[in-house]
Amino acid sequence: MYARIALTIGTIAAAALFAGAAASAELRPTVTVAGETVTLGDIFDDAGAAAHVVVANAPAPGLTGEISVSRISLAARRNGIEWRNNAGLTHIVVGRSGANVPEEEVASAIAGAIEAQSSSLPSAAILQVDFANGAAGIQVAEDAERSVRVEQLSFNPRNGAFTAVVRAPANDMMSPLRRIAGRAYPVIDVPVLTRDIMPGDVVRRTDIDWIRLPATRVSQNIVTSLPQLVGMSPRNPARAGEPLRLSDMRPPLVVEKGAQVDMTFVSGALTLTARGRALDSGAIGDIVNVLNSRSNRTVQGIVEGPNMVRIDAPGAARSAAALNAAGGNS
Incomplete structure (x- = not known):
């Protein structure tokens, strides 16, 4: 008799202890998960053996969603979790962590799709892609490939505005579609x-x-x-x-105004040289005036190098005569 009473008291005490522990579970108003599902262990701070029970699918990486409290209550009761909604919640917010697809990857995919539609870009230009919110904001699961593929594209070549629907990761046909907008324009x-x-x-x-x-x-x-x-x-x-x-x-100046220069006239086998004073500064290829030091005549020539001027036609014969009159050497 006493043993039975003791057993009954022990059972009641254990049940009370279990009920007290279950009743102490507290619902989190916001949670962040990494995987594809949301479990009771994610949303309650003490779900016990029911921690791995799935309540809902998680949103796509980088996005948020809501789960109604009525749905949570049903799952909790079915799995022995007692709790009180003292905060009067109607839903909780669930976010999913993810890894950013590099902005360069997204911009490159958008630019490639636009270039495939338009061939009017300047030959030396590349396409600059700016996103409407300053960033594409495309995320994938942390263990997934960081890539995107453009599924749909609307592009206005007059103002560069675009709207694109992309899939990330690119090769996962079950991955969610994301819509991004911005402006694309050629840059050099x-x-x-x-x-x-x-x-x-x-x-x-x-x-x-x-x-x-x-x-x-x-x-x-x-x-x-x-x-x-x-x-x-x-x-x-x-x-x-x-x-x-x-x-x-x-080109850098190789003849300075007032400098002494060597003048050269070449016609067939005839080569004449003389010294003169540059009346202009010039770079290689420039035409400058040179004062022949001996004849005191001005001739025009083409700068060929540092303090070197070539006398060419038209007027070559006249220049050659001026050089000869000055005692040029052949």
Whole structure:
């Protein structure tokens, strides 16, 4: 008799203890999960043996969703979890963590899809893709491939506005579709100086950086390649970081005004040379006036090198005569 009473009391005490533990479970109003499902263990701080019971599917990586409290209550009762909705919740918010697909990957996919639709881009241009919210915000599961594929695209070539539906990861046909919007426009990389350079200074490769400009701002007179800049000298002071015009640059001066130069006239086997004084400064290929030191006549020639001027036709015969009259050597 006493043993039976003791057993009954023990059973009641154990049941009370279990009920007390179950009743202590507390519902979390917001949770974040990493996997594809939401379990009782995710949403209750003490779900016990029922922690692995699935309540709902999780939202896509990087997104949030809601689960109604009535659905949660049903799952909790079926699995022996007693709790009180003291906060009066009607739903909880569930977020799913994920890994960002690199912005460059998304932009490249969008640019490729637009280029496949339009062939009117300038030859030297690339397509710049800017997202409406500053970022694409595409995420995939943490263990998934970080890639996207454009499934649908709407593009307005007049203002560059686009709307795209993408799949991420690209090769997972069960992955959710995401809608992103933004603007795409052609840009061109142009070289600029990293320091201020004065006339007479020669631009070196180490003096050059690159900036990206909308193609509409790059006229045919803008410097767009290294050969147009390296080894050149500005006609006027050139400021760092600003696009340069072809007309701003020239080969470095190799003949200074007032310098002594060697003049050469070549006609067949005949070669005449004489000394003169440059009346103009010039770079290789420039036409300069030179005063013959002996005849005191002015002739025009083409700068060929440092303090070297070639006398050419038209007027070559007259120039040769002037050289001869000055005692030129053959």
